Amino acid sequence: MFEEIRRNKFLSYIIMLGFLILIGILGGVFGWLLGSPLFGLILAAFIGIVYSLVAYYSGDRMILRMSGAVPVTKEEYPYLYHIVEALAISAGLKKPPKVYVIRDSALNAFATGRDPEHSSITVTTGLLEKLNRQELEGVIAHEMSHIKNYDIRMMMLAAVLVGVVVLLSDFMLRSFLWGGMRGSRRRDSRDTGPWLILLAIILAILAPLFAQMIRLAVSRRREYLADASAAALTRYPPGLASALEKIKNDPDPLVDNANRAIAHLFISNPFRRTRSYFATLFSTHPPIEERIRRLRAM
Amino acid sequence: MAAWLWILVVVLALVVLFVIRVFNSLIRLRNEVDNSLAQIDVQLKRRYDLIPNLVETVKGYAKHEKELLESVTKARAAMMSAGSLAEKASASDQLSKTLKTLFAVAENYPQLKANQNFLQLQEELTGTENKISYARQHYNDMVMLFNNRIQMFPNNLIAGMLGFKRRELFKAPEGEKEPVKVKF
Numbered sequence: 140m141f142e143e144i145r146r147n148k149f150l151s152y153i154i155m156l157g158f159l160i161l162i163g164i165l166g167g168v169f170g171w172l173l174g175s176p177l178f179g180l181i182l183a184a185f186i187g188i189v190y191s192l193v194a195y196y197s198g199d200r201m202i203l204r205m206s207g208a209v210p211v212t213k214e215e216y217p218y219l220y221h222i223v224e225a226l227a228i229s230a231g232l233k234k235p236p237k238v239y240v241i242r243d244s245a246l247n248a249f250a251t252g253r254d255p256e257h258s259s260i261t262v263t264t265g266l267l268e269k270l271n272r273q274e275l276e277g278v279i280a281h282e283m284s285h286i287k288n289y290d291i292r293m294m295m296l297a298a299v300l301v302g303v304v305v306l307l308s309d310f311m312l313r314s315f316l317w318g319g320m321r322g323s324r325r326r327d328s329r330d331t332g333p334w335l336i337l338l339a340i341i342l343a344i345l346a347p348l349f350a351q352m353i354r355l356a357v358s359r360r361r362e363y364l365a366d367a368s369a370a371a372l373t374r375y376p377p378g379l380a381s382a383l384e385k386i387k388n389d390p391d392p393l394v395d396n397a398n399r400a401i402a403h404l405f406i407s408n409p410f411r412r413t414r415s416y417f418a419t420l421f422s423t424h425p426p427i428e429e430r431i432r433r434l435r436a437m
Numbered sequence: 438m439a440a441w442l443w444i445l446v447v448v449l450a451l452v453v454l455f456v457i458r459v460f461n462s463l464i465r466l467r468n469e470v471d472n473s474l475a476q477i478d479v480q481l482k483r484r485y486d487l488i489p490n491l492v493e494t495v496k497g498y499a500k501h502e503k504e505l506l507e508s509v510t511k512a513r514a515a516m517m518s519a520g521s522l523a524e525k526a527s528a529s530d531q532l533s534k535t536l537k538t539l540f541a542v543a544e545n546y547p548q549l550k551a552n553q554n555f556l557q558l559q560e561e562l563t564g565t566e567n568k569i570s571y572a573r574q575h576y577n578d579m580v581m582l583f584n585n586r587i588q589m590f591p592n593n594l595i596a597g598m599l600g601f602k603r604r605e606l607f608k609a610p611e612g613e614k615e616p617v618k619v620k621f
Contacts, residue, residue: 217557221564228476229571231469231579374574 143364147289151296155191158300161348162187168341194299199251199259199291201299202401206249208239208261216240219267222276223260226283229372236260236286245391246270249404250282251295258286265391270382277369277379281406284368290361298401359425366430370437380434383407387427456599459592463601466583470604473576477607480569481516481529484562488513488536491558495539498549502542509535526573527609533566573607580604 162183170179194201213220220238227235232255239261241247246266252258260282270278285291370376386407402409408424492506499506512532519528540559543549550556584603587596 217560217564221560221567225564225568225571228480228568229575231473231575 144287144289147293151289151292154293154296154300155195158191158296159184159187162190164341190303191300194296194303195253198295198299199253199257202251202295202404203239203259203261205401206241206261207243208241208259211238211240216267219262219275222272222279223283226276226280226372229280230283230287232283232287236283238262240264240267244268245409246386246389246407247409248278248282248406249401250285250291251404252286252291253295254289254292255286258291260286265389269385269389273373273375273378274382274385276373277375277382278406280369280372281365281379283372284365288361288365288368290365294404298404302401362425363430363433366434367437370434376434376437380431383427383431383434387431455591456595459595460599463583463586463592463596463599466579466586467601467604470576470579470583473572473579474607477569477572477576480565480572481525484532484565484569485513485516487558487562487565491539491555491562494552494555494558495543495549498552498555499543499546502539505535505539505542509539522605522607523610526607529569530609533569536562536566577606577608580606 163180166183166186167176167180170176170182173179211219216238219240223238224235234256236250236252236255237259239259241261241263243263244265245263246269248260248262248266250258250260260279262278266275266278285294366379369379373379403424407427488509492509495502496506509532512528512535516525516528516532519525540563543555543559583601586592587601587603
């Protein structure tokens with residue numbers, strides 16, 4: 140368990156470093172196209188560092204806002220709070236994660252934060268209604284394991300950093316397509332035509348790299364390990380298995396509140412009913428049937 | 438200086454480092470054990486504090502259950518007087534049983550079940566019972582880790598010298614569990 144934690148902390152640094160390098164490359168290219176690669180590089184490095192810090196300290200708040208989660212009090216949801224507090228005791232956490240809720244009939248949940256003392260668990264109201272106590276405990280235990288393993292830090296950084304790089308590259312591509320097309324006739328300082336194509340090629344190469352970074356954050360191994368840890372926390376694997384079955388058979392996977400950047404955080408892939416290139420490229424979750432099978436075999 | 442002297446110095450340094458490492462890890466584990474024991478007490482106290490309110494609420498609606506309510510109060514008092522961990526564990530198990538019976542019997546009183554205060558207390562107590570259960574589980578897990586660490590080689594060589602003793606698990610002694618008789 141401690142090796143897992145160390146590994147996750149190490150991978151978190153790798154992600155931040157990789158992000159800075161990629162941003163540096165993008166900035167350098169951007170700056171070079173404008174005439175000064177060094178300026179672009181320095182600016183990019185500065186923005187990269189600032190944004191990395193923002194991502195580390197506020198990443199969870201950004202993710203919570205993106206997902207539409209609202210904080211709830213113990214008075215409003217005593218049943219949920221009791222379960223979270225009980226499992227935090229079982230996991231040996233010094234203080235329980237904060238509790239958030241998404242008002243949606245879909246069955247889903249996720250955890251986020253930078254470490255166990257600054258973490259939160261979010262659950263849909265649909266989940267609260269449709270699962271019984273053992274099933275809900277299984278789901279919460281799964282999320283608690285992600286928190287304990289520092290998976291959440293990895294997953295948060297991947298969501299926030301990779302997400303913004305995708306946005307940035309989209310923006311750059313678009314602005315050059317626009318500016319380049321109009322500018323190549325009036326401006327004669329540099330013939331940007333062929334360089335645009337080069338840029339497009341670079342970005343096309345980088346996109347699957349970003350997807351790979353997200354996959355680094357969420358591997359099947361990590362999910363199976365969280366399932367196994369959840370079973371160890373509750374000493375009752377059938378609880379989570381039964382919850383996963385209900386989640387699998389639920390027709391509504393919560394697509395409205397999810398987007399590509401944070402899809403991998405949820406216990407069940409919100410896009411599993413979508414068939415698109417991006418859905419498969421960013422496909423991060425192991426198959427539910429296999430997870431259920433492993434739990435029932437314990 | 439002679440070569441063997443250098444070797445001796447290095448070996449001594451390694452031994453010292455080893456002792457420091459073992460000591461620190463045992464301190465950490467022992468503190469975790471103490472911490473989780475304290476957590477059990479926190480939850481036991483919470484349950485202890487909630488029960489009088491519950492007894493009063495039920496008394497108002499279920500006058501015929503005097504015996505049952507008395508058994509709850511007695512079991513609660515027994516918790517106070519429990520000393521060792523084994524005593525606390527069996528007293529706690531006993532109290533859990535009487536509470537479970539009380540809630541089962543409460544099903545026969547629809548007016549009681551409609552009372553907001555009762556429902557809140559029921560949820561609080563159920564939640565606390567759950568937490569007691571998980572706190573015990575965590576404590577026992579930590580005790581097992583600690584006991585393993587001080588008993589396995591090579592730590593066992595020095596654990597005793599450093600003052601680390603085996604801890605006991607939080608569980609009721611076998612054979613003392615008697616079924617609670619329910620009279621309707």
